Amino acid sequence: MTRRKLLLPLLFTVLLASCSDSDQQTANAPAGGAPQKPPQAVSVVVMQKAERPITSILPGRAVAFQTTQIRPRVTGAIREISFKEGSEVKAGDILYQIEDNLYEATVAQARASLSKAEVSIPAAQANLTRYERLVNSGATQIEYENAKVTLLQAQADVAQAQAALQSAEIDLDLTKIRAPFDGVTTISNVSLGNIVTANQTDALSTLRKLDPIYIDLIDSSTNLLELRAAFASGRVTGDPRNAEIRLRLEDGKAYEPAGKLDMSEMAVSETTGTFQIRAVFPNPDNIVLPGMYVRATVTLGNENGYLIPQRAATRNARGELTAKFVGADNKVETRTFTVSTTSGNNWLVTDGIADGDRLIVDGFQWIADAAAVQPVEVTVNEQGFTVEKPKVDAPKP
Template sequence: MTGRKLALFLLLPVLLAACSDSGDQKSAGGAANGGAPQKPPQAVSVVVMKKAERPITAILPGRAVAFQTAEIRPRVTGAIKEIAFKEGSEVKAGDILYQIEDNTYAAAFAQAQATLSKAQVSIPSAQANLNRYERLVNSGATQIEYENAKVTLLQAQADVEQAKAALQSAEIDLDLTKIRAPFDGVTTISAVSIGNIVTANQTTALTTLRRLDPIYIDLIDSSTNLLDLRAAMASGRLSGDPRKADIRLKLEDGTNYPLTGKLDMSEMAVSETTGTYQIRALFDNPDDIILPGMYVRASITVGNENGYLIPQRAATRNARGELSAKFVGADNKVETRTFTVSKSSGNNWLVTDGITDGDRLIVDGFQWISDGAPVQPVEATVNEQGFAVEKPKVDEAKP
């Protein structure tokens, strides 16, 4: 019994090793025969391409400029007697801004009135004297006396006209002591205080008046874009008149200005240093939201063109600036397409070549997949912000 137990004890490790080798071989055989699970294709959101007429937009930088600007300066000399406006407030055309001490101008006006009255008194006497010599010119009065009477009357009339002009000048100077707003606008900080002496037509402005409603937006565009636009309109590819297009603004904080503007004028010259030209747009600004000097970005719809839209979030550009995007081929594998010509259309790029109706554009998840990789396309839509939104699934079993 002892010998049998010893033999069994010695054979046990050999049997265990044989079982282990048999299990390893089965495992290896299963892997070789493809029994291990494979990674499923990655799901990607796609948009089905369809050609249609789309708006062509241009995004241009610009600055706000006051519709009217006037530097207020005195036209007569004197001491500031009163400042009749609140700095930074709105004033109406004709409102008094400054009152200059007017006592000397009032005295000059009164003196001019007296001089006119004195000159006017001499006219009746000179006229009566001329009439008398006219009756006596052939019966005792000489021709010389008649001519002298005529000259006296003409001189008296001239003195009256001169006195009237002096009175008008004195009245103007007296009125100019009241410095008025030339138009509706907003004032700036006053450069003088009560008691300061100001002089006629001095170089330093007392304040600046700006009209902010409406307001100008000065936009800058390259001459290259101008030539492209003209060529597209001449060829008939672009429909619509850019001069009548609505212009929309995005303010410095990223918010959209609620009102649309219109093109006011275009500079018919290109800058020799920057190669750009200026476009001026006009916007209503009833709440003074836009202030002179503000930086804005304007979106102008210059026309419409037939093509395909590629969301900006679904595309990249290579070192040469060419647009590229990824599509799902007929075999559900990824392929990259490059487009040499593309135009801006809102939050999208518009292309006219290299795409056909029904092509599937990858709009989400394309950053982590390479060409030739198998994918599982999931149809989606793109919202106004350019984000992919998966289409809701429809249960065909339900009516």
């Protein structure tokens, strides 16, 4: 009973102290109720208008600069395979040797026929000369005409024999199947002793020229129309025919040599609505191989505008570009841009921004419009990462 009497006053004292502390906190709180949070810090980039490159990132495939299927033009057995499969060969190098015994014999026979035909010409010429002298003194006109025909026939026989010899020599030379240009060979589809026939359907091998190499790029017809309109209006300057083209390979690495435009298909696919652009690249080390998938960055021209990093932008339901900015009162506002083009890893816009505007590049997804923020100026490097600008100390007095 005594302990209960002692505890009750002690408990009453604690309750009074708690109420006093609560009243003090309530008195210190603002009139709105709960304590206000400090403005959230956000990374911003200060906008500055300048001439920027207009780029387009396009998918593409590598295609050999030249490709030919090696086929025989004469019939015979393969006597020799003179190249290493998958190796580089030079124009004129012998790839296959077809058995040539019969072709050498044909050449010898044609030479003999030519010699035989040539022998008859002097006699025919002498006979014609004799009848020319006697045509008015004993020889008839018919005999003279016959002598002339005999000479012409002998000359025709010689020409025919020469053509037969030339044809036989060509066939003999065709027993050596040569590379038509510098390139890289593929696997041979025949072995020693195999019989091949002239102009057969199956190729003996395939030869590809890889340096330089073609890159076939695909772009939409919509982009083509927009670009033409931009050049026509003078908004974009430059010559697209001199566009610089850079490649990124399948492993994500940049391919160092730059390429140039070779041609563009003057037709749009009826099924995909795209058209083809062909670029040519030096490929001295055969790094790019036919069939490889690549992505190309094509610099088409230049335009004055503001860069919005892709990481700082989104698109609304209508597909329009949107980005958030910090206003003069340090409150967030969203801006929409109906026209935008690509410039590297950025969007390039020309309207809706002024020099000195502050673009939010980090954390904007969780910030509502009109929210108060604390801007921290940063820069965005080529890799797309933000780097805080160093603070400049005030000059000492």
